[in-house]
Amino acid sequence: MGKGEHRRMERSPRKRVCLLTGAGGAFGSAFCQQLASDYDIVAVHRGAPPQVPTQDQSRIDPLDPRKPLVVNTHRVFAVQADLEDDREIDRVVELALARYERIDLLVNAAVSYSFGPLLGSRRLLDSLEQQFRVNSILPVKMAVTVAERFWQVHDQDNLSENRNVVNLSSTASFTVRADTGGAGYSTSKVALNYLSRFMAQEFKRVGVRVNALAPAAFPTAEVPMRAVLDGVRQLDSGAMTGRILVLDGQGPQLR
Amino acid sequence: MLPETRSDLAAVLTGEHWWRYETPFPHVVAHNVFVPEVYGAIEDSFNRELANGFGTEPGQFTRQFPRDDEAFRLFGSRQWHDLLGEAMGVPGWGDVEAGIHHHEPGAASGFPHNDLNPGWFVGEGTELEVAMPRAEICNFYSGELYAEGYERREMVRSVAMLYYVANPPWSPGDGGETGIYRSASCPIDRPASAIPPVNNSMMLFHCTPYSFHGYMGNNRHPRNSVILWLYVPRAEVADRWGKESIVEWKEAPGNGYAS
Numbered sequence: 001m002g003k004g005e006h007r008r009m010e011r012s013p014r015k016r017v018c019l020l021t022g023a024g025g026a027f028g029s030a031f032c033q034q035l036a037s038d039y040d041i042v043a044v045h046r047g048a049p050p051q052v053p054t055q056d057q058s059r060i061d062p063l064d065p066r067k068p069l070v071v072n073t074h075r076v077f078a079v080q081a082d083l084e085d086d087r088e089i090d091r092v093v094e095l096a097l098a099r100y101e102r103i104d105l106l107v108n109a110a111v112s113y114s115f116g117p118l119l120g121s122r123r124l125l126d127s128l129e130q131q132f133r134v135n136s137i138l139p140v141k142m143a144v145t146v147a148e149r150f151w152q153v154h155d156q157d158n159l160s161e162n163r164n165v166v167n168l169s170s171t172a173s174f175t176v177r178a179d180t181g182g183a184g185y186s187t188s189k190v191a192l193n194y195l196s197r198f199m200a201q202e203f204k205r206v207g208v209r210v211n212a213l214a215p216a217a218f219p220t221a222e223v224p225m226r227a228v229l230d231g232v233r234q235l236d237s238g239a240m241t242g243r244i245l246v247l248d249g250q251g252p253q254l255r
Numbered sequence: 256m257l258p259e260t261r262s263d264l265a266a267v268l269t270g271e272h273w274w275r276y277e278t279p280f281p282h283v284v285a286h287n288v289f290v291p292e293v294y295g296a297i298e299d300s301f302n303r304e305l306a307n308g309f310g311t312e313p314g315q316f317t318r319q320f321p322r323d324d325e326a327f328r329l330f331g332s333r334q335w336h337d338l339l340g341e342a343m344g345v346p347g348w349g350d351v352e353a354g355i356h357h358h359e360p361g362a363a364s365g366f367p368h369n370d371l372n373p374g375w376f377v378g379e380g381t382e383l384e385v386a387m388p389r390a391e392i393c394n395f396y397s398g399e400l401y402a403e404g405y406e407r408r409e410m411v412r413s414v415a416m417l418y419y420v421a422n423p424p425w426s427p428g429d430g431g432e433t434g435i436y437r438s439a440s441c442p443i444d445r446p447a448s449a450i451p452p453v454n455n456s457m458m459l460f461h462c463t464p465y466s467f468h469g470y471m472g473n474n475r476h477p478r479n480s481v482i483l484w485l486y487v488p489r490a491e492v493a494d495r496w497g498k499e500s501i502v503e504w505k506e507a508p509g510n511g512y513a514s
Contacts, residue, residue, distance in 0.1 A: 057275065
């Protein structure tokens with residue numbers, strides 16, 4: 001047995017470490033609820049934390065509050081942060097590494113949206129910069145910060161551990177429909193798709209894959225939450241990079 | 256409605272787990288606390304009290320607990336007292352102060368405070384029911400006795416309970432939450448977290464020098480709740496937190512008291 005093989009065997013029982021943004025949202029909460037047994041999750045939230053057991057919150061049986069509960073077994077590490085502040089990005093990545101000493105998967109799920117017409121109201125216009133900051137630019141800043149602080153000096157481990165980034169995009173990025181009022185949201189996701197592809201090219205040299213996941217509106221009968229979570233798992237466990245996994249109710253398709 | 260055993264209590268609870276939070280201070284939040292028929296009975300009782308009118312206080316009232324009411328007796332039971340104490344890890348001594356609370360729409364917001372206030376009790380509870388303040392015998396705030404043959408004892412709040420009942424459906428933006436704060440100087444509209452007035456939900460907290468909470472106001476609808484405190488002897492609190500940490504009552508205009 002070579003040295004490298006020994007190290008891999010030691011690591012195999014470990015859970016993968018996932019840094020998740022947008023953890024307080026519907027997708028983030030579902031991710032934490034359903035995948036905490038598979039991943040050690042650093043759950044970054046701006047407002048309320050996800051309703052899952054964390055280092056600060058747990059479930060109790062009111063009739064026997066001291067009894068250990070199975071539901072508290074897989075706690076996520078919740079971090080409150082406003083990621084529009086670059087210093088907070090640094091802090092979050094530093095905390096994740098201090099807590100788990102590595103990051104195997106970065107899921108960028110923080111989102112900002114505002115819908116409305118471009119003409120006749122300033123509401124959408126006033127929100128455009130924030131939508132692009134959160135939906136397009138923040139995922140890049142997160143990935144670059146993780147790379148600078150960890151991935152750049154662990155390129156061999158990155159390959160063997162199949163480390164990667166999943167950016168949560170949307171099928172709204174494939175169509176132009178003025179009646180949805182989604183000019184800001186859709187185009188910010190278009191930018192995210194292309195930034196993901198550029199990142200995939202550059203991150204190859206540190207052994208990290210970058211993909212986007214583009215579900216239609218969810219959760220719905222056509223695109224249930226489970227399908228979106230499975231999409232993340234598919235991208236995390238696969239070998240693809242620079243691709244967009246589309247979930248539009250017709251079965252997963254890689255673009 | 257008066258539970259005599261833990262099994263009796265289990266029968267009135269839905270069985271949902273409660274949430275315990277460690278920050279900014281230990282507290283518990285529970286949703287869907289009682290089974291529907293029990294909740295319905297409490298709501299009916301609360302609405303009967305509301306129908307009695309608001310008295311002289313504009314926009315809100317805190318009214319003595321209607322202890323004889325069959326539905327409300329659950330809150331005055333020894334079983335309920337013990338359950339709350341165990342949930343917060345703070346055993347009670349069998350003394351409880353309770354009341355019902357109502358805020359009209361647009362009622363003024365409060366301020367972050369910790370509830371570490373004292374109160375005077377006389378008499379003992381029973382095996383099934385706790386002791387509650389007896390205003391006709393002893394002034395709860397000053398300890399002044401109005402009758403002979405009673406021994407008074409000064410206690411301090413140890414666990415607080417706020418149970419929401421008889422409220423209209425709540426949505427984000429409706430206001431009326433209870434805010435949880437890291438310090439007394441936090442603005443009332445900038446809580447670390449907020450517990451909305453959703454019916455049949457409840458918050459509990461251990462009363463300490465740091466248990467800062469407050470009514471956030473800005474409510475579109477009336478807000479109704481049952482409030483309740485467990486008490487422990489003053490000496491216990493003074494030993495644990497220092498006697499200066501106890502927030503004494505001050506006599507307020509109109510023969511009232513305020514913290």
